[in-house]
Amino acid sequence: MPLLDLQGLTMQYRTKMGPVHAVDDVSLAMEAGEALGLVGESGCGKTSVAMTLLRLLPDNAEIVGGQVWFQGVDLLSLSEQEMRRVRWGGISMVFQAAMNSLNPVYRVGDQIVEAIQEHQHLSDRQARARVAELFHLVGLDPKLMERYPHEYSGGMKQRAVIAMALACSPKLIIADEPTTALDVIVQDRILRRINEVRTQLNMSMMYISHDIAVIAEVSQRIGVMYAGKLVEVADTVTVFKRPAHPYTIALMSAFPSIQGEKRPLAQLPGEPPNLLAPPPGCRFHPRCPHASEVCTREEPRMEKVDPGHGVACWHPQGRGRD
Numbered sequence: 173m174p175l176l177d178l179q180g181l182t183m184q185y186r187t188k189m190g191p192v193h194a195v196d197d198v199s200l201a202m203e204a205g206e207a208l209g210l211v212g213e214s215g216c217g218k219t220s221v222a223m224t225l226l227r228l229l230p231d232n233a234e235i236v237g238g239q240v241w242f243q244g245v246d247l248l249s250l251s252e253q254e255m256r257r258v259r260w261g262g263i264s265m266v267f268q269a270a271m272n273s274l275n276p277v278y279r280v281g282d283q284i285v286e287a288i289q290e291h292q293h294l295s296d297r298q299a300r301a302r303v304a305e306l307f308h309l310v311g312l313d314p315k316l317m318e319r320y321p322h323e324y325s326g327g328m329k330q331r332a333v334i335a336m337a338l339a340c341s342p343k344l345i346i347a348d349e350p351t352t353a354l355d356v357i358v359q360d361r362i363l364r365r366i367n368e369v370r371t372q373l374n375m376s377m378m379y380i381s382h383d384i385a386v387i388a389e390v391s392q393r394i395g396v397m398y399a400g401k402l403v404e405v406a407d408t409v410t411v412f413k414r415p416a417h418p419y420t421i422a423l424m425s426a427f428p429s430i431q432g433e434k435r436p437l438a439q440l441p442g443e444p445p446n447l448l449a450p451p452p453g454c455r456f457h458p459r460c461p462h463a464s465e466v467c468t469r470e471e472p473r474m475e476k477v478d479p480g481h482g483v484a485c486w487h488p489q490g491r492g493r494d
Contacts, residue, residue, distance in 0.1 A: 173244055174201040174202055174203055174241070175202050175203060175204045175206075175242070175243065175343060175344060175376050176200075176201065176202040176225070176240075176241070176242050176344060176376070176378075177200075177201045177202075177239075177240075177241040177242075178198055178199055178200045178201070178221070178225065178238065178239075178240055178241075179199050179238055179239045179240075179241070180197050180198070180199055180237055180238035180239070181195055181197070181198045181199070181221065181224060181225070181235075181237070181238035181239070181240060182195060182196055182197055182198075182235070182236050182237035182238050183195040183220060183224045183229070183233060183234065183235050183236065184233070184234055184236055185230075185232050185233050185234075186232045186233075186234060187232065187448070189448055190448050190449075191234075191448070192447045192448055193400050193447050193448075193450055194217050194220040194233075194400050194447060195217045195220050195221055195224055195400050196217075196399075196400040196401055196450075197237070197238070197401070198217075198221055198238070198397075198400075198401070198402045199238075199402070199474065200395055200402060200405065202344070202376055202378065203376070204343070204374070204376055205374045205375070205376055206376050206377075206392055206393065207367075207370060207376070207377045207379065207390055207391050207392045207393070208376075208377070208378050208379070208391060208392070208393050208394070208395060209378075209379045209380075209381065209387035209388075209390065209391030209393070209394045209395070209408070210222075210378065210379070210380045210381075210387075210394075210395050210397060211381060211382065211383075211384055211387045211394060211395070211396055211397070211423070212382065212396055212397035212398055212423075213382060213398070213444055214382055215444060215447075216397040216398055216399060216400065216444065217397050217399070217400040217401075218348075218380045218381075218382075218397055219348055219380060220400075221397075222265065222346045222348060222378065222380060224240075225240045225242075225247060225263075226259060226263060226265060226346070227247065227248070227252075227255055228259075228265075235248060242258065242262060242263065242344070243262065243343065245258075257291070260287060260290075260291050260339065260340045260342065261291050261340045261341075261342060262342055262343055262344065263342055263343070263344045263345075263346065264337040264338070264339075264340070264342040264344075264345050264346070265337065265345070265346040265347075265348065266330075266333055266334055266337045266345065266346070266347040266348065266350045267333070267348055267350075268348050268349040268350070268352050269352070273333045273336070274321040274329060274332065274333065275321070276320065276321050276322060277320075278320070279317065279318055279319065279320055280316065280317060280319060280320070280321060280324065280332050281300065281303050281316075281317025281318060283336070284303045284306070284317075284332075284335060284336045284339055285299040285300055285303055287336055287339050287340070288302055288303070288339045288340065291339075291340045292340060300317070302339070303317055303335070303339075304317065306335035306336075306338055306339060307332075307335055309335070309338065309369055309372075310331040310332075310334050310335045310338075310365055310369065311331060311361075311365055312328060312331050312332065312335065316328065316332075326354050326358065327354055327358040327361070327362060330350060330351065330354065330358075330362055331362065331365070333350075334347075334350065334362075334365075334366065334369070338369065338373070341373070342375065343375060343376060344375065344376045344377070344378065345370075345375055345376070345377050345378075346377075346378045346380065347366065347377060347378070347379045347380065348380045349380060349381050349382075350362065350366070351363065351386065359386070363386065363389050363390055366390060367389075367390055377390070379391055384423060384424070384427050385427065387408075388408055388412060391408050392407065392408060393405065393406065393407050393408060393480075394406065394407075394408050394411045396411070396417065396419065396420045396423070398419050398444070398455060398456055399444055399445050399447060399450060399455040399456070400447060400450070400455075401455055401484065402474065402484065403417045403419055403420070403456065403483070403484045403485065404416060404417040404419075404420045404481075404482065404483050404484070404485075405474075405481070405482045406478075406480060406481040406482070407480060407481075410478070410480075410481055411424075412424065414481075415489070416477050416481070416483045416485065416488040416489055417456075417483050417484070417485045417488065417489075418456065418460045418461065418462050418485065418487075418489060419440075419456050419459075419460070421489060422438065422440045425437070425438035426438055426439070426440065440459060441459055442458060442459040445458065451468075452468065452469055452471075453466070453467050453468045453469045453470050453471055454467045454468075454470075454471060454472055454484075454485070454486065462487045462489065463487075464486065464487065466486050467486050467487070470486075472484045472485050472486050
């Protein structure tokens with residue numbers, strides 16, 4: 173049984189202009205200890221998938237279909253009180269902006285202690301000892317527990333938020349652009365630390381980013397999203413070397429390589445579709461160089477082109493980059 177299994181997950185936002193189809197029939201599974209990356213353009217539904225499975229949605233959001241199985245339990249069937257026990261204890265999340273995840277008027281250590289005691293029956297001394305362990309794990313001096321967020325650098329804040337996500341020993345961590353706005357040196361250090369912690373604790377991680385280079389560094393398997401749809405899933409090497417969906421190929425062609433000869437970066441014409449009224453058939457067909465008549469009227473289903481490699485496309489390509 174997979175640790176996490178999304179089956180036909182569908183969510184939309186209600187607006188004055190009509191429903192926005194943000195997550196449309198997404199099916200995806202994760203095994204225990206696996207690192208999965210979700211990649212795609214801004215607005216493709218990556219974060220909406222994460223917020224839907226955690227049920228951390230705004231008032232105008234509505235889950236209209238599908239199931240979210242976590243350790244054999246359908247999260248969409250749980251009450252809010254039951255769901256609160258799953259968050260932190262079973263699944264935790266590292267949000268994009270660390271500075272918005274920390275209360276500026278409380279010491280950082282106290283905030284993590286509060287989160288621990290909300291879910292576990294520990295004394296203040298035990299909880300603070302746990303925070304000290306977590307700080308050491310993510311590469312922070314435990315003395316920093318007594319400081320306020322404004323006394324931390326950007327990288328230190330991000331490490332503290334990762335420590336907070338680890339506070340209750342979750343089985344799955346969702347990291348949503350956790351290194352956004354950090355310089356590349358700090359990004360690399362944090363990504364390496366995340367990988368080390370995940371391996372050491374045998375946790376699963378879903379890493380969300382539009383940066384394909386970051387996804388490649390931290391993920392064993394990659395899911396590519398476009399306009400609310402999951403269009404390709406494969407191991408990381410396959411996605412980079414033998415992408416099959418035209419959109420994935422376009423992403424790879426727009427990514428600069430530091431190896432081999434220099435080459436001009438390819439541009440993907442057009443814009444992502446309006447999710448108030450997505451195009452019929454394949455949502456990528458208005459921008460796809462291989463689109464045919466069937467693409468304009470029939471939606472492709474996810475099909476295996478190789479073991480462990482699924483593609484939702486009427487004309488999967490057999491080429492890639494070496």
